[in-house]
Amino acid sequence: MADPSSYRPKPGQIPDSPGVYKFRDEHRRVIYVGKAKSLRQRLANYFQPLVSLHPRTATMVTTAASVEWTVVSTEVEALQLEYSWIKEYDPRFNVKYRDDKSYPYLAVTLNEEFPRVQVLRGHKKKGVRYFGPYAHAWAIRETVDLMLRVFPVRTCSAGVFRNAASAGRPCLLGYIGKCSAPCVARVTPEEHRELAEEFCDFMAGRTGTYIRRLEKQMMLAAEDMEYEKAARLRDDIEALRRAMEKSAVVLADATDADLIALAEDELEAAVQIFHVRGGRVRGQRGWVTDKVEAVDTAGLVEHAIQQLYGEESGDTVPKEVLVPALPEDAEAVTAWLAGRRGSNVSLRIPQRGDKKDLMETVARNAQQALVLHKTKRASDLTTRSRALEEIAEALGLDSAPLRIECFDISHLQGEDVVASMVVFEDGLPRKSEYRRFQIKGFEGQDDVRSMHEVISRRFKRYLAEKEKTGEWPDGTEPEGEVLAGVLAEDDGRPKRFAYPPQLVVVDGGQPQVAAARRALDELGIDDIAVCGLAKRLEEVWLPGDDDPVVLPRSSEGLYLLQRVRDTAHDFAIRYQRSKRTKRIRTSPLDAVPGLGDTRKQSLIKHFGSVKRLRQATIEQICEVPGMGRKTAEAVVVALAQAAPAAPAVNTATGEIMEDDGGGTA
Numbered sequence: 001m002a003d004p005s006s007y008r009p010k011p012g013q014i015p016d017s018p019g020v021y022k023f024r025d026e027h028r029r030v031i032y033v034g035k036a037k038s039l040r041q042r043l044a045n046y047f048q049p050l051v052s053l054h055p056r057t058a059t060m061v062t063t064a065a066s067v068e069w070t071v072v073s074t075e076v077e078a079l080q081l082e083y084s085w086i087k088e089y090d091p092r093f094n095v096k097y098r099d100d101k102s103y104p105y106l107a108v109t110l111n112e113e114f115p116r117v118q119v120l121r122g123h124k125k126k127g128v129r130y131f132g133p134y135a136h137a138w139a140i141r142e143t144v145d146l147m148l149r150v151f152p153v154r155t156c157s158a159g160v161f162r163n164a165a166s167a168g169r170p171c172l173l174g175y176i177g178k179c180s181a182p183c184v185a186r187v188t189p190e191e192h193r194e195l196a197e198e199f200c201d202f203m204a205g206r207t208g209t210y211i212r213r214l215e216k217q218m219m220l221a222a223e224d225m226e227y228e229k230a231a232r233l234r235d236d237i238e239a240l241r242r243a244m245e246k247s248a249v250v251l252a253d254a255t256d257a258d259l260i261a262l263a264e265d266e267l268e269a270a271v272q273i274f275h276v277r278g279g280r281v282r283g284q285r286g287w288v289t290d291k292v293e294a295v296d297t298a299g300l301v302e303h304a305i306q307q308l309y310g311e312e313s314g315d316t317v318p319k320e321v322l323v324p325a326l327p328e329d330a331e332a333v334t335a336w337l338a339g340r341r342g343s344n345v346s347l348r349i350p351q352r353g354d355k356k357d358l359m360e361t362v363a364r365n366a367q368q369a370l371v372l373h374k375t376k377r378a379s380d381l382t383t384r385s386r387a388l389e390e391i392a393e394a395l396g397l398d399s400a401p402l403r404i405e406c407f408d409i410s411h412l413q414g415e416d417v418v419a420s421m422v423v424f425e426d427g428l429p430r431k432s433e434y435r436r437f438q439i440k441g442f443e444g445q446d447d448v449r450s451m452h453e454v455i456s457r458r459f460k461r462y463l464a465e466k467e468k469t470g471e472w473p474d475g476t477e478p479e480g481e482v483l484a485g486v487l488a489e490d491d492g493r494p495k496r497f498a499y500p501p502q503l504v505v506v507d508g509g510q511p512q513v514a515a516a517r518r519a520l521d522e523l524g525i526d527d528i529a530v531c532g533l534a535k536r537l538e539e540v541w542l543p544g545d546d547d548p549v550v551l552p553r554s555s556e557g558l559y560l561l562q563r564v565r566d567t568a569h570d571f572a573i574r575y576q577r578s579k580r581t582k583r584i585r586t587s588p589l590d591a592v593p594g595l596g597d598t599r600k601q602s603l604i605k606h607f608g609s610v611k612r613l614r615q616a617t618i619e620q621i622c623e624v625p626g627m628g629r630k631t632a633e634a635v636v637v638a639l640a641q642a643a644p645a646a647p648a649v650n651t652a653t654g655e656i657m658e659d660d661g662g663g664t665a
Contacts, residue, residue: 017039020069021067024065030085055294057294059387095291106128107120131183147239258318260272269300271286299327302329321345394549402502403423408572418572419436421436441453452519459525483549507568508534509541589610595631
């Protein structure tokens, strides 16, 4: 534990101006990012006597080993830089909201020639119009199914679209009137795009125009005694009204606003957001976070706004953002939001009327989400804690292994030998820390040698990190060959192999455990425990012991070790299969010097398969765009030297994939 006075800046060093500051730990990792109107005043607050600091702040400053800052011109710039650094460095002491699920959006791909309506999750793409998020994907599909009667926009995938175009026949939706069938030119690209834009307008809340237009058309059709057309329009109007009813009117003045509400206690906070467009609730999302820093409601609101709108721009940032408490720098946050939207944004607390009533509803949702989360977590946390304690007791560890790394070897009859490393922290998988290895030291099948190589490589990287940060006591620095391959200059970002585990688990028995222990001993690492979990009887093996440790079948500790081992096993198998598939699909064209992927694909597309390309003359190959005579001659030579490959086999179905039907460059 560091003494904050050891790295406290000298008086007068800190500027009295807006800026962003970073605290780093002894490994030079960024552990906290903050902003301030006055860096001098804000940083002085961190160097008070520890007894006067909030417990979480005290933990942060004693974990830190240095502090640095960057001066900016305005508070808005400070807000932008703070958001960028939190996203880049992922500091452990900053509040970070994470979605409790991946919410689906209704998306319209306006960036395509023929826009498509579909359900999308994950990161937003440029040129795509999004509506939502929705709680369930089925809710989106029900809405789209109703609206396709009036706005028959394409919903098919690119492959289905191409097949329909080549066959000259539309899909079923085209026959039943729920697609305008641009694939067979029933409408022009311009007409189809107009349909897609009208669909977007309706989803954005401009519903009255279309309802009135359809009603007028229905009345005219009835007057002209076109009763079938009038009946169809009547059904269209009913479909649109049912779609509108799925999102009830909550604000009568057609407001575009996001309402953010919080529920919190001393340890955690839940945030709920209702997205209101055109006076209707168009989407909802929620997050729960640990309060790892000393932060009040206003601070939580500011963090939520940053992470909610940090990647948004244009109309996705609403005209109004209604919150339970204004951030400390409300003017700067408002200016930042206006910059993201491109026009004025109102950030305020609703005081009366429908907006205040709706805010209370959002707050109730947040409170329920927090209660549900705490109920689930209490059970999960108790179980995980018991599992880690049982592992520590069974293996004779001084404390519970909060970070566990597991290694597994995978191959197919000695070919494509690979290894996996999975990481569990506090009993939960940390997928961003998973790593894959190719065995490079030898050829053939030898799980023991493979395990020794992988453990050595992983912990050489750890020692390189340690050496780079200057942690070695005098006279204890390892030999130079151990530190081969030192990583790039440390900048505080999360590193690939910087964190040591308290426990290494290997998939296997005595031989694999002995190999792992020997690799650590050769590197001079004696403070990391090692064990192995053998599949046959689920026995736990320790280095140097002739008899295994047998945990009860009902043990939570055994269950956690099994889960860690099985995760590593699955991760290794997936990597091994991907390598095997890539090797099987290797083309003779790979041997042609200077022939890149683009021109390979052009050759295969032009001739249809490698087999037909092999039968082509140099002159025929030169006809392919981008192919010169010299390259064409090299292609002919390479294909002549390569024996015709055996037909590829789909390992999942057993199907033989004939070369005549196509090829892979």
